[in-house]
Amino acid sequence: xxxxxxxxxxxxxxxxxxxxxxxxxxxxxxxxxxxxxxxxxxxxxxxxxxxxxxxxxxxxxxxxxxxxxxxxxxxxxxxxxxxxxxxxxxxxxxxxxxxxxxxxxxxxxxxxxxxxxxxxxxxxxxxxxxxxxxxxxxxxxxxxx
Amino acid sequence: xxxxxxxxxxxxxxxxxxxxxxxxxxxxxxxxxxxxxxxxxxxxxxxxxxxxxxxxxxxxxxxxxxxxxxxxxxxxxxxxxxxxxxxxxxxxxxxxxxxxxxxxxxxxxxxxxxxxxxxxxxxxxxxxxxxxxxxxxxxxxxxxx
Amino acid sequence: xxxxxxxxxxxxxxxxxxxxxxxxxxxxxxxxxxxxxxxxxxxxxxxxxxxxxxxxxxxxxxxxxxxxxxxxxxxxxxxxxxxxxxxxxxxxxxxxxxxxxxxxxxxxxxxxxxxxxxxxxxxxxxxxxxxxxxxxxxxxxxxxx
Amino acid sequence: xxxxxxxxxxxxxxxxxxxxxxxxxxxxxxxxxxxxxxxxxxxxxxxxxxxxxxxxxxxxxxxxxxxxxxxxxxxxxxxxxxxxxxxxxxxxxxxxxxxxxxxxxxxxxxxxxxxxxxxxxxxxxxxxxxxxxxxxxxxxxxxxx
Numbered sequence: 080x081x082x083x084x085x086x087x088x089x090x091x092x093x094x095x096x097x098x099x100x101x102x103x104x105x106x107x108x109x110x111x112x113x114x115x116x117x118x119x120x121x122x123x124x125x126x127x128x129x130x131x132x133x134x135x136x137x138x139x140x141x142x143x144x145x146x147x148x149x150x151x152x153x154x155x156x157x158x159x160x161x162x163x164x165x166x167x168x169x170x171x172x173x174x175x176x177x178x179x180x181x182x183x184x185x186x187x188x189x190x191x192x193x194x195x196x197x198x199x200x201x202x203x204x205x206x207x208x209x210x211x212x213x214x215x216x217x218x219x220x221x222x223x224x
Numbered sequence: 225x226x227x228x229x230x231x232x233x234x235x236x237x238x239x240x241x242x243x244x245x246x247x248x249x250x251x252x253x254x255x256x257x258x259x260x261x262x263x264x265x266x267x268x269x270x271x272x273x274x275x276x277x278x279x280x281x282x283x284x285x286x287x288x289x290x291x292x293x294x295x296x297x298x299x300x301x302x303x304x305x306x307x308x309x310x311x312x313x314x315x316x317x318x319x320x321x322x323x324x325x326x327x328x329x330x331x332x333x334x335x336x337x338x339x340x341x342x343x344x345x346x347x348x349x350x351x352x353x354x355x356x357x358x359x360x361x362x363x364x365x366x367x368x369x
Numbered sequence: 370x371x372x373x374x375x376x377x378x379x380x381x382x383x384x385x386x387x388x389x390x391x392x393x394x395x396x397x398x399x400x401x402x403x404x405x406x407x408x409x410x411x412x413x414x415x416x417x418x419x420x421x422x423x424x425x426x427x428x429x430x431x432x433x434x435x436x437x438x439x440x441x442x443x444x445x446x447x448x449x450x451x452x453x454x455x456x457x458x459x460x461x462x463x464x465x466x467x468x469x470x471x472x473x474x475x476x477x478x479x480x481x482x483x484x485x486x487x488x489x490x491x492x493x494x495x496x497x498x499x500x501x502x503x504x505x506x507x508x509x510x511x512x513x514x
Numbered sequence: 515x516x517x518x519x520x521x522x523x524x525x526x527x528x529x530x531x532x533x534x535x536x537x538x539x540x541x542x543x544x545x546x547x548x549x550x551x552x553x554x555x556x557x558x559x560x561x562x563x564x565x566x567x568x569x570x571x572x573x574x575x576x577x578x579x580x581x582x583x584x585x586x587x588x589x590x591x592x593x594x595x596x597x598x599x600x601x602x603x604x605x606x607x608x609x610x611x612x613x614x615x616x617x618x619x620x621x622x623x624x625x626x627x628x629x630x631x632x633x634x635x636x637x638x639x640x641x642x643x644x645x646x647x648x649x650x651x652x653x654x655x656x657x658x659x
Contacts, residue, residue, distance in 0.1 A: 316461045316506065318480070318481075318488050318506060318508065320480055320481040320488055321481065335463070335465055335501055335504055336463075336465040336466065336501070343463050343465055343504070345490070345504065356480055356481070359480050359488070359490065359506065361461065361463060361504065361506060363463065
């Protein structure tokens, strides 16, 4: 990437696009908000809901997977513009600490934007905490325009 | 594993344990059933619900992650017996094909059961189909008894 | 993959192709032999050499990575025919047991052969042993013909 | 990690430890130098050698795996002090760009240092280049002292 990557969508545009096309994403039980778009990074917030808890009072793996996956998707969209059919081809996630019942932030950074594949890393944190709760890397297939 | 791995829980016992301790797992929107326990392998069925769909009519990544994660958890439990606090430390998933709106099966096989870590692989299929829809590997931390 | 995957190269052809194009692969310190091609699976043998050892008398991670990577490469080649520039885009490996100083076998199976990406899994064993020493999944980019 | 992680070994000490215990690591064909230790991050340089090339003039996957693995190992050692038997339990690597024939740098950062497991991420670059050539995450098992 000798040329800098420039976002083609603002946080507002991204949020509206996600809501329009993923009506099920935001429900009584899960809510994702695009907080910031910054070059090749995007930050999302996942609002806490009791349904996300698993025994031990920690947020479930699938809820964290969803945050990582949607954060990555938003970061790809921000760079390539709104395209519906970008799909995750793989995602690797390491669970590092147990997040308590609180909102979580997902920050996705694109490491490579190729013509056909985008690769990124995603850090997950509890709101107000410094340490990572989980760390993921993901690959997205980018369809021809 | 020179000694064969022997399941300590039946499909019924596993199902009851999961329902007792993960009351949120089975709801109007998701339902997981333990179909079979076979040595070091366990097969789960995830009943289809409209909320699992994403644009394009395919089942969402988080729903498939949940199936992979719970299948692996069930396979670990089957071998070590009911222990609440086993936790996923990492999960790597490759999405291979787009599953249509149908029940999905997750078949988890334990590759290694150590004192502290279990490693397994999980194949996901749509009911009635031969080909894998997704393939995952996962690591679980096993707490001291 | 409704249509079965049929190998386009024999074990001999694969071995010759790898030797011709990767002259550095087989040296005094490493030797890879294609033992079998079977539909969408390929088995390679990595001959043992002292240089592969790390402290504790076990075969090094990089040597096992090489075996996994080359086995996967061979399995892709067997299906798509000889193309030089297929490249690994990602590889995830779990180390399960410590392999002693002996030849190792790598068995790669293609899980999906798409137009642009191939995904496979690879099991590594010590010769004469049943249990897996390591397990990997890998993604290969397939160039346009 | 509420308490900051403090390195217990300098770059020199790390380099000496690695040379003493991995005599095969540095040979005519591969040379690894610890360049810097900085809190929870460690940077290594892998000197270029023709044997690392694969067709197309790019550095081989196994050579990059070795750099990622050794960088992670050094970062764990820097924090826990010299212990021989820490072993990689898993490593996930994404290959992003093709590195030309030049020295490469591996920068490993520990994301979590638990009692039994360390998790880190590793960025690989060609000397003098900004962009990542590969990105890895790895898990190390830490033996009891």
